[in-house]
Structure formats: C-alpha cells, structure tokens
Amino acid sequence: MHWLVLGFIVIGALIIGTRSTGPSSQEDKVQAIARTIKCPECEGQSVATSGSASSKAIRVDIGARLRRGQSADEIRDYYAAHYGEAILLTPARSGAASLVWIIPVVAIVIAIAALAAAFVRWRSAADGHATDEDRALVAAALADPHGEGSGR
C-alpha cells in the first residue's frame, strides 16, 4: 500500500519535472553544442571550456549558425567536414567509430545474461539438504575457531 502511494508520487513528480523543461537560452544552446566540439589548438579541451582565440571564434560561429536556423547536427557535421572527424568529441554513430558505442552495450548484455545463467544453474543445483560431509566440515570448523581466515 505504502509502496503504491510512493510509486504514484514518484511518477507524478517525474512527469511534472520533465514536462517543465522550458526553452533554454541561446547561450545554453551554444554551450551544449560547443561541449561536443574539440578545441582545435589546445590539448583535450572542448570549445566550451577553452579560452583560446579559435575556440572563441567557433563559439561565435555556432551562435550565428543557430540563428540562421541550423540544427545541432548540421553544425557538427559542418565542423567535422571542415576540420576532420577528430574535432567531434562524440564519435560518429556509423562506421568503425560506432563500435565505441556498441561494444559496451553488447558486453553488458552478455555479462547480465551470464550472471542470470549462473543463477539458474545454482538454483537447479540446490537441493537444500546438508550431507554428512557438510556436517563434518562444520564440526571441524567449530572445533578450530582460530584457523586461517578466522579474521582475528
């Protein structure tokens, strides 16, 4: 009962919270795109965080392109064509680069499946009865409480 109420409250709050995203400002949109573009002259920083001259120029250019009505993907495609694929901090979703997106997902799915299979195997192996051998093991362990691994 309690859980049902909590569930409804959570769903309600999430609906309200995700509905009122509101239009983000021009500058926030520029930042969002700039974060995915690498600064051409500095090492390992995005255009959004770098203070270099070319980064500033690119930020201004992104703003101008947004005002001309270009979409984020169009702007990114332009920069990839102009500077090469390496300027994009998010690898493409097609071709060899897409492997970086696909491999982890496949790996996680396989790992979950393997874990599930292990549980199924353990369940089928369970008989729930202690054998005489088990009892002997317990008795031996209780007789020697300070054996290796007793933790103290």
Add this chain to the structure above:
Amino acid sequence: MNAALGRGGVILAFISALGGVGLLGYALLTKQRALLTQVTRFVGFVAAGAVLAFAAMERGLITRDFSMQYVAEHGSTRTPALYNFTTLWSALEGSILLWGLILAGYLVAVTAKFRRRLTDPLVGWALLVMLVVAAFFFGLMLGPANPFRTLSTVPLDGPGPNPLLQNHILVAFHPPMLYLGFVGFTVPFAFAIAALATGRVGEGWLVETRRWTLFAWGFLSVGIVLGAWWSYEVLGWGGYWMWDPVENASFLPWLTGTAYIHSVMVQERRGMLRVWNLSLLCATFSLTILGTFLTRSGVLDSVHAFSDSTIGPLLLGFFGLVVLVSVGLIGWRGDRLRAPGRIDSPLSREGAFLANNLLFAAFAFVVLLGTVFPLIVEAIRGDQLSVGEPYFNRMTMPIGLALLFLMAVAPALPWRKASTETLSKRLIWPASIGTAVLVFAVAVGASGLPTLVAFGLGGFAGAAALRQVVLATRRQGWRGLVGRTNGGMIVHLGIVLIAVAFAASSSYAHQRELVLAPGETARVGTHSVTYLGMRTIVDSAKTAREARIRIDGGQVYAPSLQRFPEGTSEVGRPSVQSGLVDDVYLALVEAPANPGGQARVRVIVQPLVLWLWVGGGLIAVGSMLAAFPGRRRRGTEPVSAPVTVAGPAPTPAAPDEVVREPVGSSLRTATDP
C-alpha cells in the same frame, strides 16, 4: 654533489631491491625459511636509498642547484618555498622518484607489520613481488627517467614549474595522496601473487591485506577528489572532471578497486569468487601501471602529459609482464581456485555484490574503451577521432544510476536470501525519503529525467546508509560507527553526496561571458556581479592582473591573469564564491587594455559544487572508520541468524545488522592445504 648523492641513493635502492629478490627467490625455492628473515636488511637499504634520493632532490631544489638538469628545467630562484618543494613531483622523473619513495615506505610498513611472520613463505613471496616492483621503478630512474642528470654548463636560473602547478596549495596534497593510493595497491597485489605462488589461495591472504587495501582505496579516492578540486580551482573553465586520459587513468584502478572491496566480502563469507577477486586485484595493479604508461608516454593528448619520454615502452612491457604473470598463475592454480559454493538467490547480499561487480566492471570497461579507442582506431585505420566528455557522460550515466539504486537496496539485504516482506519493511523509510527528495527537487524547479532520477535515488541511497548507521549506533553506541560495515556506510554517504552534486552541477550550470566596464553590474542566474576595476600585484614569482568583482553586493573576488617571467602566455586564476546552494565561479578572460576599459569575464553559476568536496571528506572519514577494528567476536559465535526451515525468513531482530567478522571463512580453509 646533490646529483651524486641522489644517484647513489637510486643505485643503492635498485641493487638492494635486486639483492632482496635474489635472496628471497633463493630461500623460497630451496625452502630455507630461516634465510627469509634476512630480507629486512635489503628492505632497509631500499628505504635508505629512496630517502637519500628524495632528500638529495629536495636539497637540490631548495639550494637551487642548477647543475642538476631536473632543477634547471623545473626549478627557479623565484618559486616560493612551498611550490619549490612540490616541484619534485611536477614532472616525470620526479614523479617516478616520489613513486619509488612511497613504494619503499610500503615495503618497510609491510616488513614491520609481518616481522614475526617473515619465515612464512606467503609473506616471503609478497615481499619478493614488492621488491620486483621496486627494482623496476628504481631501474627506471637509472635509465630513461633519471632525475639526477647533470648539466655541464650550469644556468643561472631555471624556468620554474609549470605555472599551473605553482598557484594552488592543493598541488602539495593531490599527487602524494594519489600516489599513496596507486602504490598502495601493490601490497594486496603482492599478497595475491604470493597466495597463487604458495597455493594458499584460501581466504587468509584476503583478511591479512584487507586494511592495506582499504588504506590504498581511501587515499586513491581522496586523491581523485582533490585532483578534481584542484582542476576546479585552477584551470578556469568551471569544471572539475572532464574525462581527461589522466583522470581516467586514476579512475580506472579506483573502479576495479571498489569492485574488489565489495566482492571480497562474498569470498570471506561464502568462499566464492576466488578467481574473480584475484583478477580484480591484478587488474587494479596493472591498471595503475597502464595509467602511468598512457599518461607519461605521450601517446595520448592530455593536460597532464607534461613530457614525452622513452619510458613508455618500458612501462608497457612491465604492464604486459604483470598481466601475463597474473593470468598464468591464476590459470596454473585453477583447480585450487574452484569454489564449491553457490548463491541461493539474486535477492540477497551476495547477489547485490555480484550486481555491483558487474556494474563496476562495465563502468571500468566503458572508461577504458573510451580512453584507448582513439589509439586503437589510429593504429588500425590510421585516421584520428576523439572520444570526449559527452561520450563518457552519456555512457556512464545509466551505470551510475544503477549503482545508486543498488546502494539503496543492498545494505538492507540479508545474506543468502531476502523475503519481500523483510525488504519492504526495511526499505520503506529510505524510499520515502528518496521520494521526498525528488518532490523537493521538482518543487524548487529541477528538471530533466536523468538528473531527477539521480536526486531521488541519491536520497534513497543516502537514507538507506543513514538507516544502517543509526541502527548500528543505537545498538552499539560509538562502536556503531567503526568497523567495515559501518565505516562503509559513511563512505556510501560521501559517494551519494558526490553523485547528487555531480548531477546537479553538470545539469544546471549557467555560463555567461560578460564584457563589463568599471562600475557595471550584470546578472547571472540569481546572482549579480559588479566589476569594480583592475589591480596589478607583483611578487617574486609572477605578475598578477586582478579584476575586482563584487558578488551580490557583498564580498569582492579577484579572478586574475598571471604572467610568470618564464611563461610565454598568461595563466588565468579563477576566483570562486562557494556556497551551500551554489558556487559563483569567476574567470578573467581578457583584461582591459587601459585601466578604465572593459574587462571580459566568464561567470559560471553551478549548484551544489561544494558538496563534492564534503563528499570527499566523508569518504576519507568513512575509510578511516572502516579500517578501525569493529566489535570483536568470539570465534564460536554464530555468524548467521537462526534459520527456520518453514515459513518466511525470520526478521524480528534485523539479523543482518549485527556486525560480523568473517569467522565463517574458517569453514573453507578445510579445503586449503
């Protein structure tokens, strides 16, 4: 003189390490146990050599001995005393020297701790492994990473360390902490190899090294948080984590190490996951080596890649050796590592630990893949691509949320098997608090599905951890705060704070670049900033041009551009007003050409950033509490609550909250030789 002393120290340490390896190897192979105790001398000489080398380098830096190449390239007469001292670890050779010193420290500590058991082959093998690692690092200092090269023509002055490494106090703490963590994982790794070599693969070595692992893990965690804090305070872009290769290199061993300190409990309790735990430890240690390779060899672009060096192939070779030896030994001992146990139900403590390990392994895999993927693509296809922050954020976000959920549920799960009634009873309050946090977040205007879910789950997980702490202290008084389980819950609280602060600060940052004339005021978010004017401050090391900016009509902050005499360009130094609710981050982008001109200032308002550092502090406190011995119990005390055969699992005494020591593991030692 300094260079000669230092080089003498390195040679002494290297030869002693090799000598120790030889002695131990001979004694272990010929089974002369009495001979094993002689290793103390070699360890002593390694430590003496390391201290001598470190002291010689510091002396060279402090006396400005520019006949030493390292001092001439990284020191200067103008550098203030503190940053002059920290110059030792501001570049490659000195960092390796610090690594060697810390490793020597761990060697001494392990030898002292196990001084009465030096004749035990397990300890002998562990010391042998540590000495091999020490020999490798001191060997590096004899060859490609020699910190004690001398110059024939002695310059009058040097350029000083990288400007970014001499304007914040955290430079004195972040690298040593990180290295204490990195190098600390050598100890459990050495015992893991020793367990494999001796065939004593039971739980004994795990228990012996439990506090060492915790120690290393705590330092690594704090080191990483301090590194994030340093980037935030110094780099001027308002962020603290950008998935830079060096950050990833420190984060990878943290991920596998965290998986290990959880899964080790399953092995102590149930004797299972032996191969997995050994693999995690070997992975953690080899990842510290791989991380050092990735960041010090210049193969990856990074703000931390200070220098190119020929050290790369050697580190890569050592990494390969570590992996080969680990895999080989685990394969060789495969028959002894097979555990008879099984896990009864996924809905149990051990089931939760398995899920935790799956998630941490996946997390580590994503980070590793993202870091090395550009290298792989370039090697295979010859073209370049980048994998940056947006990729890591998107890929790790679902894993992070799943981990938060697990943190909420797992502490309430009993071992073996949970009934839904038990779970429902134990989780209703934490879940209610999580819901309340979510509702509160929505009420104050938070939006965005992943961020809201992070808040809700953060509240849930935080309340679950608090519940455990409250129950334990109610039952045991102050002892309810110490011991692994209770200290662990404090660490969980710290992690929850960091997760919530990360979600909030990265989702709701407002950034504006303002051009302001003196006296002009602008608004960013809910804050107002007023530019008052410029001021120039000159000291021995640098010239700083400060923009004086008043925030919210209150205190004045002074982000600056600093020019170091040797530097070609100015380095920004941000200034931050930290608050419980949000931070106002000021970075001077462009100073005005004339005093009355306009200054260009970047203002970033980010919520909850302060709580990242508070979370880091809680992790440190929790790690210390966890290392403190918990309640002692007699070996004959039952470790599990009585189980009734029929009906639902008994719950009245909340049996899982009793502090348990791994007594039950003696059960499995029957299978050990």
